[in-house]
Amino acid sequence: MTEIASNAHGELTTRLLAGLPGSAVVEDPAVLAAYRNDMAGFCESGDPAVLVFPTTVEQVRHVLRTATELRVPVVPQGARTGLSGGANAVPGCILLSLVKMDRILELDRVNRLAEVEPGVVNAVLSRAAEEVGLAYPPDPSSWESCTIGGNIGTGAGGLCCVKYGVTSEYVLGLDVVLADGRLLRTGRRTAKGVAGYDLTRLFVGSEGTLGVVVGATLALRPKPAPQLALAAEFPSTEAACAAVNAVVEAGFTPSLMELMDAVVVRAVNRLGQMGLPESTRALLLVAFDGPERQREVQRVAELCRAAGATEAVPADDQAESDLLLAARRLALPALETLGTTMIDDVAVPRSRLAEMLDGVARIAERCGVLIGVVSHAGDGNTHPVVAFDAKDPEQAQRAQRSFDEIMALGLELGGTVTGEHGVGLLKKEWLARELGPVGVEVQRQMKSLFDPLGILNPGKLF
């Protein structure tokens, strides 16, 4: 593939320029270098042949037709905030950046939907929806910069999922350019519809390996009330997880239920002077955004105390609540100050969260690395963040080993190796372990069906 692409390089650019303006085709090596990776650590990338910034569906179709004719790989990119290497360049590829297709085409209050191009930034859509009294819930950590197209490609989640679900719940229909340039419309603009196979959800989370999303019909929801949070300190992860389960068993559906371990709490304090209690072993944040939220945080505080919390304090007011949520948003940046980080993304059944967290602590000890864990506890979705000195090869190796052991533990506990970040390059081997032989076989057939020449983001997922 590389060789063909190199040989065809001059021709490739010429052919691309037949359907794209000169400003949309970039060959400057410095720019190419800047676009070759997403935010995943420890994932290889190859030298791209060219970077294109189409602004219309027709231009994307031209890119794909050209790629098919010349057998050149295509790597679709959004804001490259991904954490699995899914947007990393492969040798000789066309980097297909969708960031300039960034229009919100429609916001419809009665039908509660939006029509958007893939390059719209998540926060831009969220704010536009809010202005008309609606909300687009999926809120990955990178929401201020990540794109809807990238969210669709990875099946992104966020803090809201425990109540509002993940990206796939909000994608009603898609416009997809197929490998050969054909344009496929999937799904619908109606609230319900079962006409034919659900191809929409097949593309969500497919990481650019089946087609290129050039438009999306998204469901919106009524804008909820501001979240009211409580913070509870626990002397052990077991007690904190028991509280999580007690809250769920009692029938509550919080809008957020996040757990930070002691490493995370200290890192957040250091970065943000947040004044979080450093004596705690596990800090649980629970929030509600429904009409009964005052009563709900009080009752959940009681449940936390019953489960062993040393403190369980509902926020006094909205400002204090916002501060708690801001502390949680600092978790990843704070952990990044501790060294080079690898962020894992293992989800287990909620009931097994304590086993997962204890297991991660044991793995950290065994491998001699620092691991801070922040969890979407309500979803059983943990993000163990391994922090290490990348200049020390032996330590880096131990970090890698711990990362793998965490995924093995997740599978043992009936979980998945990726709750919301995707497989990309980082977890290819682990995907195969999770799916098993029949699963892999069927998934590979699916890939071949949509991409018989293997030009769409090759080497990712499988």
Added chain:
Amino acid sequence: MTEIASNAHGELTTRLLAGLPGSAVVEDPAVLAAYRNDMAGFCESGDPAVLVFPTTVEQVRHVLRTATELRVPVVPQGARTGLSGGANAVPGCILLSLVKMDRILELDRVNRLAEVEPGVVNAVLSRAAEEVGLAYPPDPSSWESCTIGGNIGTGAGGLCCVKYGVTSEYVLGLDVVLADGRLLRTGRRTAKGVAGYDLTRLFVGSEGTLGVVVGATLALRPKPAPQLALAAEFPSTEAACAAVNAVVEAGFTPSLMELMDAVVVRAVNRLGQMGLPESTRALLLVAFDGPERQREVQRVAELCRAAGATEAVPADDQAESDLLLAARRLALPALETLGTTMIDDVAVPRSRLAEMLDGVARIAERCGVLIGVVSHAGDGNTHPVVAFDAKDPEQAQRAQRSFDEIMALGLELGGTVTGEHGVGLLKKEWLARELGPVGVEVQRQMKSLFDPLGILNPGKLF
């Protein structure tokens, strides 16, 4: 296919009996005749070769392996309450009834999920979930008899969808026996997960054409409070639909929002002595099940009056509320007393509901047939029910024409030809119109991938 199957008949039974007990293999022509159709009108069915009732996954695998070896078509069946002919026998087929795989294997309160076999009846699961404080929301009209496997096959909806969504929202993972007998596990038991392509949702709504579902992991929700309803009478469908849109625009999310036209109201009164107001042109039922439901029904009543309702009365108490909902549940049985019925299932964007309903009235007039419409108004999902005298061929032809014109109108209004009943045999031509050439091409390829020999419910969907 027919010929091969007939020739192989003796061999087919012999081979089936090698992996199934004698009691699970039925050849009695009277029984076969009773199982050859679902509840759709005007859909052909062929003579099945044999009917099997497996009780284990291994037995289903044996049936599929046998079918593959002998090239015999397989038609999976649940309770056969479908309305599109999707479960109808094709000539020489094995009717594969899953109704005896009817165990609830697990109900898990902490993880809010159920593991079930496909033959579990919807109402049985719903009640079992309620007993542990949970709910399985999807509630098709046939919920007292339809099976979860059938619900998954058709992507069933119901009255609750306006707040709680359709079946696909509740299917986390599936065990599927593929055409050649391989067992595929899709999805997960975790709240979130993006490991590989979403095959789970591909099988939901695939009407037995891609594989046979033999197990499902279903998400449950906390049991909501009992619904509190209000009824509003409108002098026109326009006014009623304006009220529906006003309720949505005001940010409400009712747990039910159903619209019955004058034909339906009269039929319900006649069947159930319900005392509904026969002077109304459109009767809107709106219900809430959240903690603020008392206040919500009052405010929605005001919105209804502002939109032109002549009456808008919240139920005085739970009993009155239950009675209103019971009246709605009577709509289809009541319409069936008016003649032979064909029930359509067209969903349009909510904002275009009034155009759809007016159009249906015009079609009824033009074709000279009686059409009563009951709508899941909150979802824009209409069920125009054409009632006619099947003994009058000319009238039957006009009924058929009106049915087609309704679907054409739905597509014109940006809708879908099936919101929740599926395509089956009834809407094959219409599916092609809705999907367009590229859509059909891709969907057919998908079918070939899973069923290269074309033995899985052949002739359905396409």
